[in-house]
Amino acid sequence: MNERIHIVGIGDDGLDGLTGHARRLVSEAEVLIGNQAMLDKVTDGDSVDDGVQRIAVDGTLDALTKKLAGLDGKRAVLLAGGDPLFYGIAKFLTDSLGKERFEVVPNVSSMQLAFARVKESWDDAYLTNLAIAPLDRVVDTIRTADRVGLFTTEAIPPRAVAEALLDRRIDYFNAYVCENLGTPNETVTQGDLQSIRQQSFSPLNVMVLVRRKGVADRPSGATRHRLFGNPDDLFLQSRPKRGLLTPSEVRCIALAELELTPDTVMWDVGAGSGSMAIEAAQIARQGQVFAIEMDAEDYGLMLENAKMFDVPALQPVHGQAPEAWQNLPDPTAIFVGGSGRMVPDLVRAALQRIKHGRIAVSVSSPDNLVAVQAVMESSGVQTEVRMINIARGTNQLDRVRFESLNPMFLVVGQVG
Template identity: 50%
Template sequence: MLSIIGIGDDGLNAASAAVRDRIAASEVLLGDERALSLLGESTTGKRIVLSGDVNQVATQVEAVGDRTAALVVFGDPMFYGLARFLIERFGKDRFEVLPHVSSMQLAFARVMESWDEAYLTDLAIHPLTAVVEKIRTAQKVGLFTNPDVGPDQVAQAMLDRKIDYFTAYVCENLGARDERVTRAELAEIAAGEYTSLNVMILIRRADAPDRPRDAVGRRLFGNHDDAFLQAKPKQGLLTPSEVRSIALAQMDIAPASIVWDVGAGSGSVSVEAAQLARDGAVYAIEMDAEDHGLIQENCDRFDVANVIPVLGKAPEAFAKLPDPDCVFVAGAGREVTRLAEAAFARLRPGGRLVVNLISIDHIAQARESLMAATRAAGHEPNLGVWMVNIARGADQLERLSFESLKPSFLIAAVKG
């Protein structure tokens, strides 16, 4: 049995009797140099300094064999700690975990805020752009920063995205003699310098909005067509908001989905798919250079950072892209069927493809092609087909009338 033990900067002085007994009885003691140095000289076990690489740590732990051992870390080993990795690697039967107060707990205690419903994460394992998006709607936030992404960079990234409604705390060297807690506005934090051992706490100011004023009225999906920039000669060719809403619903986009938008145009589907796949990525494939440029402009308008515009012709452009979970294909001619076949072949098992056609002539061909592709993969076809007729209300001569949009057709297919 290997005991994974959490300690603080005061070493064994504040440790429980159970922790001291485990360490005293251990034939092998593992930890980084700082943790092992805090155990003092009274322990007799062989000391092994852990590698900075987790796979090498696993090898060091495996080499312990059946000897009684203790692995010493700081704080709570299960809270973004080494214990999670080792238990996933070797199973629960081999370990016991004796936690100490985590630095996150200490940080919230220092600023005297509860943390039971806070958004907590570690910037060592999650990209800053994704974290900032989650901060936008959070009430309280606790961040483990790291030497590569410090509090100043977090604060500046938030200000760049107009998220300026948090009070920030930077808690450095918690539990040590040189502990320091800084409370400041984000602009001050962005201009500061901090030690690498810190936790950043963000507290949302009362009555602060979820988004900047110029974004009020914008939705996750189904935004009005006029909200998107379009090339002038092609004005009105983007997927109408009502059809876009049905298509996105049928794509069943998850927060971490990889999405392809084939024939993205100016990017209306890409932008809204990106807002749904906030931890994933959307590849907006477009062969027209002018529309390709508009994709990024529309991403900037909606403040989405997870759309990757791809200038190229499909299906050749598919070659360098990761396999998708969801695909949207739009077009008017026979080429749509060929693109749908190629995209369906790359779709991950369980993935969903939605085809939008504006001509009734090609529906049967596209449907039969996708049914054949599904059977070829060893599955019974799982397809849905819709004809979408939309009429929008309009005032004419003080009377309500309806203006019909051109009928649109959708085919949705599930792979497996």
């Protein structure tokens, strides 16, 4: 049976920062593997026997796995930075060669050190590594985050991150760049994004972003708009309700099911910040789209979002349904979205006003799904139900992985 390979995390302080167990593994190893900088950190002094075999690896991941496969049962230690399972090499190796081949001995991650230095919690922060994640996708995720931790690269340094954020009108973060963490040359630089993009930093850095209190997400500022299915981050959203915006993929399906025409009269009940109503108004340009929203903040965001689009058909209505639609013209299409217990009652009341047309109801809970379907069928509306599962691809190392959105249920029906 092959000897297990120990993956030992090393900090910038080298051997001095290791636990006794980790130091013993390094000192007793027959083979030490790592990039040259890692090998240099642990082979100074008398802690490693002169007869140890040192293998410098600076090539591809496939080349590394081949070298590990040819160790012939020797006691081997693979040196990695910080916590090898936190955006490190350990996950790739355990997936590729099997978990049974390895033992992982972590060190303090430089990400953990960075958040400690700026005295911010990182338990709910968005954390990623720009060496494996596309900058555009990272920036889109940062838009709605409260705290962010980034491993930057020489190709994408902090100033490039700041530039990308500012280009997308994301200027509401305080930034910290933590350099050479755990060494005598450690430095923490604080500033706004405008100042960070004018500075240069050492390659060994972690960038931490902390959102200023009470700031709403800002849209991306794109100048070209789709008729429908625009990216979610194009729309201004309320911070406390982040994630309630109807995802672009669901919007596309719902708009198709509503069978909108240029002269449709539509109600969007519970319009939120207006993404669904705005895109419907782009289709029904000679008609009317009444976007009913009772929350004052969301109503204001809807008005701001509408300014980015030429949508004369959009008619925002600030009020609580069903009272808010008493004086509106009868619709030929209705969209109801929401997660509250009032959704079935709103659907029942709305069905009394539509004489002929389509209705689509988006819900997130099975209980509301059953209740809405029962209400529609008791009103004589034949329903169809869709469960929509969307996963969006992200690049990690040399693979595409998928991040799932919360499943949505769409109940649609034809009236009259």
